[in-house]
Amino acid sequence: MNTTIMLFLVQDGITNGAIYALLGLALVLVFAVTRVILIPQGEFVTYGALTYASLAAGQMPGTAKLALALGIGAFAFDLFVARKALHGRLVVRSFITNIVLPSIVLAMTVYFAAQKPPVAICIALSLVIVAMIGLYLYRIAFQPLAHTSVLVLLIASVGVHLALQGLGLLFFGAEGQRGPAVLSGAFTAGALRFTGQSITVYAITVAFIVGLWLFFGLTLYGKALRATAVNRLGARLAGIRTTLSGQIAFLLASVIGALSGIMIVPITTLYYDSGFLIGLKGFVAAIIGGLVSYPLTAVAALVVGIVEAFSSFYASNYKEVIVFMLLIPVLLLRSLAAPAVEEEKD
């Protein structure tokens, strides 16, 4: 192996690692606020990517309809919960966010899909669609379970993953898709060639990491979100709206997921079920980061990306085995260092 190959592998690893870092961050975010281990994160990736690719190819993505369907469901949940005290304002607000918004987006999608829109519009529409799906999903699937244990939330999360993956097949078919580059052009530095696409990936990742870190560390609202994670009842008594915190977390996670998808789909072909594996690698990074630390998660994600790149070069058959088995020594270290704290469950 010569230096050039090594550099190529490192570069490849960093690009993938940056994506895993973003996903890992979203997972940490959602877990820290809602205690949901977000298995469907992978579906946000594929939905974002394939919606973008479909739009760019002038096809109508089914996800826009799904957003409206979920919105109707969320509206029904809102009405049902508030059935004893229906205020006009509440109904109107819920109607606007859950019905009017996705209807407008659906109309726009139908309009634009017919005429092969420019890249910027494809990106914007895909992001909005997936963001709405994330938001309504929280309302329908997770908000009613918000008081339960991590385990129940985890199993629910698996259920949502299964349903979304099945829907993904329905919407996008079994064929893989690729999308147009977000930023074309490239330059070379020494032996390495940097495409506009990979530069975008790095820039967005760094921006998100710094942004989230600052948001949670410095702003009052970020601290309120963290307080919700530690003690829901306590946070509510202190005046924090816990359902709003959950909604924000899911909104951010779905946007991050969709954005990651849009950034990968010009580089690799994505299938309806590709998201699961990509998301899981984000998980590996998030677990290494202990599900709490943003910078550590980001570093871990780069390590995962590089290990993956090297193992696909040396032992491509065992690529996945190696990446997932990477977790075992980490778990071992964590279990040796685990403090003997008492946890009250249920």
Add this chain to the structure above:
Amino acid sequence: MQSRLPIIVFALVMAAIPFVPGMPPFWIVLLDNIGLAALVAMGLVLLTGVGGLTSFGQAAFVGFGAYTTAVLSTAYGLSPWLTLPLSLAVSGSLAVLLGLITVRLSGHYLPLGTLAWGLGLFYLFSKLEFLGRNDGISAIPPLSIGTFKMLSPGSIYYAIWVAVIFSALLTMNLLDSRTGRAIRALRRGHVAAEAFGVHTPRAKLLVFIHAAVLAGLSGWLYAHLQRAVNPTPFGAQAGIEYLFIAVVGGAGYVWGGVLGAAIVVVLKEVLQSYLPLILPGSGQVETIVFGIMLVALLQLAPGGLWPWLMSFLPERTSGKKPDTSLKLEQRPRAPGEGSVLLQVDKARKQFGGVVAVNNVSFDVQAREIVALIGPNGAGKSTTFNLITGVLSATSGSVSVLGKKVDKAPPQEIVKLGISRTFQHVKLVPDMTVLENVAIGAHLRGHSGPISSMLRLDRADEARLLAEAARQIERVGLTEQMHQLAGSLSLGQQRIVEIARALCVDPMLLLLDEPAAGLRHMEKQRLATLLRDLRDGGMSVLLVEHDMGFVMNLADRIVVLDFGTKIAEGTPATIKTNPEVIKAYLGVAA
């Protein structure tokens, strides 16, 4: 002890099913699949529902069982009956390996860890040459007895269901035993169980192995039913499905696993055959419905269907009173139990910059009631935790009978004859009072998991329950013996904790606020009990806020304030001590 009648009826019904005239052969295939899934789900019931350890990786253990017999019976021509123990051994020993790494992880790390190695192992199955890569291994010989070969789904049916019913019996026996109580206590955190000598990591590993061996058994049967294996049924999806089965049935109930398997297998079949007619699409529609149903189920019936079904049956309130004439061996007495029992010497505990306990020294003599008092946050409970080994001191030492026990874990402290109660009650709410109290006698029993499964532990078990019943009688809760601990009032739950601590046969009893939540009469009864215990030769160290109670009961009082000892003496001297008055009431300006 559960009645065996429903199980016998169930076994007879299952045995008769293949003889029902006109039974479609396809139904037998479904029943075979239900049995295979039920075995795995049963393991998960113990692991997840009872033990509180979630695993998404059980499918990998099914794979180990299946591939072990596939390789050995094709490449090496071993008889399937010979490969059975080997399949179980392979699943079991890999469970030890993975378990050692993962079961010590807390909460959400465990399920994520299992998901990760479940996936990793799936890819390993599909890449290894000697396992046939993605194609797997075919032409596995069928099970046979003499010349009778179990080639049809109808003939292996009996092998599968005999395995299911026996596994269910063994699992239920295990749960209803000394080891079972330790396992059932796991879900409520480890501090209480460890205070009575339960080695919690070992108990967790045990259920992990049990679940893996059941999964391995299912895999072995699967390989000989299909007579071919490939990696697909052992992937992450399958692991998720097994957990789904356990949740649907009711993750805390052995028969819930069987019920869940029946529902899910049949439902999947129905969905696969009828959904395409309603919703034409490119397959996978059943996964959508599946996922939605899983979420709906969690929202509507988080406990699963088995407890819901059982709630229609008349409640069985009874439970036999144990034969209290049976005696348990006494805890071996150490020489010197007549002098200084406990010596705390300049014990100090710092949490970061906070000094919770600041160089506190005191001792407890034999036949003495010592009270530890002080305002909130004075470090009383932390001192208890230092003595019982839950926390280790930053500096200073704790000696029991003249021997330093600074680094000893809680399990070792209780062996020395020091038992305790907790400020925040730590009982297992869905176990009866009797079972909760019997955990206290854990170290005085000997039966292990294997003898419990085979019911060889009954003599030992009867003595343990007799001791528990005696202590319950002693604290005056005989009427509540067979009620669930969670249904008692908080005051009564504290008394249950005292009975549990007494089951250790202790020389020194540590009580953390025993009188909180008790009514006046109950307090008087408690004081009488504690005096009787002292007169019987036991010492008591208690933390209490009720000054009337303490002053009338204690022989000696130690006062802490902000982690520092400010006074020590008889109740009379403490009452007039100016430092103490200052700590409690403040000083006049």
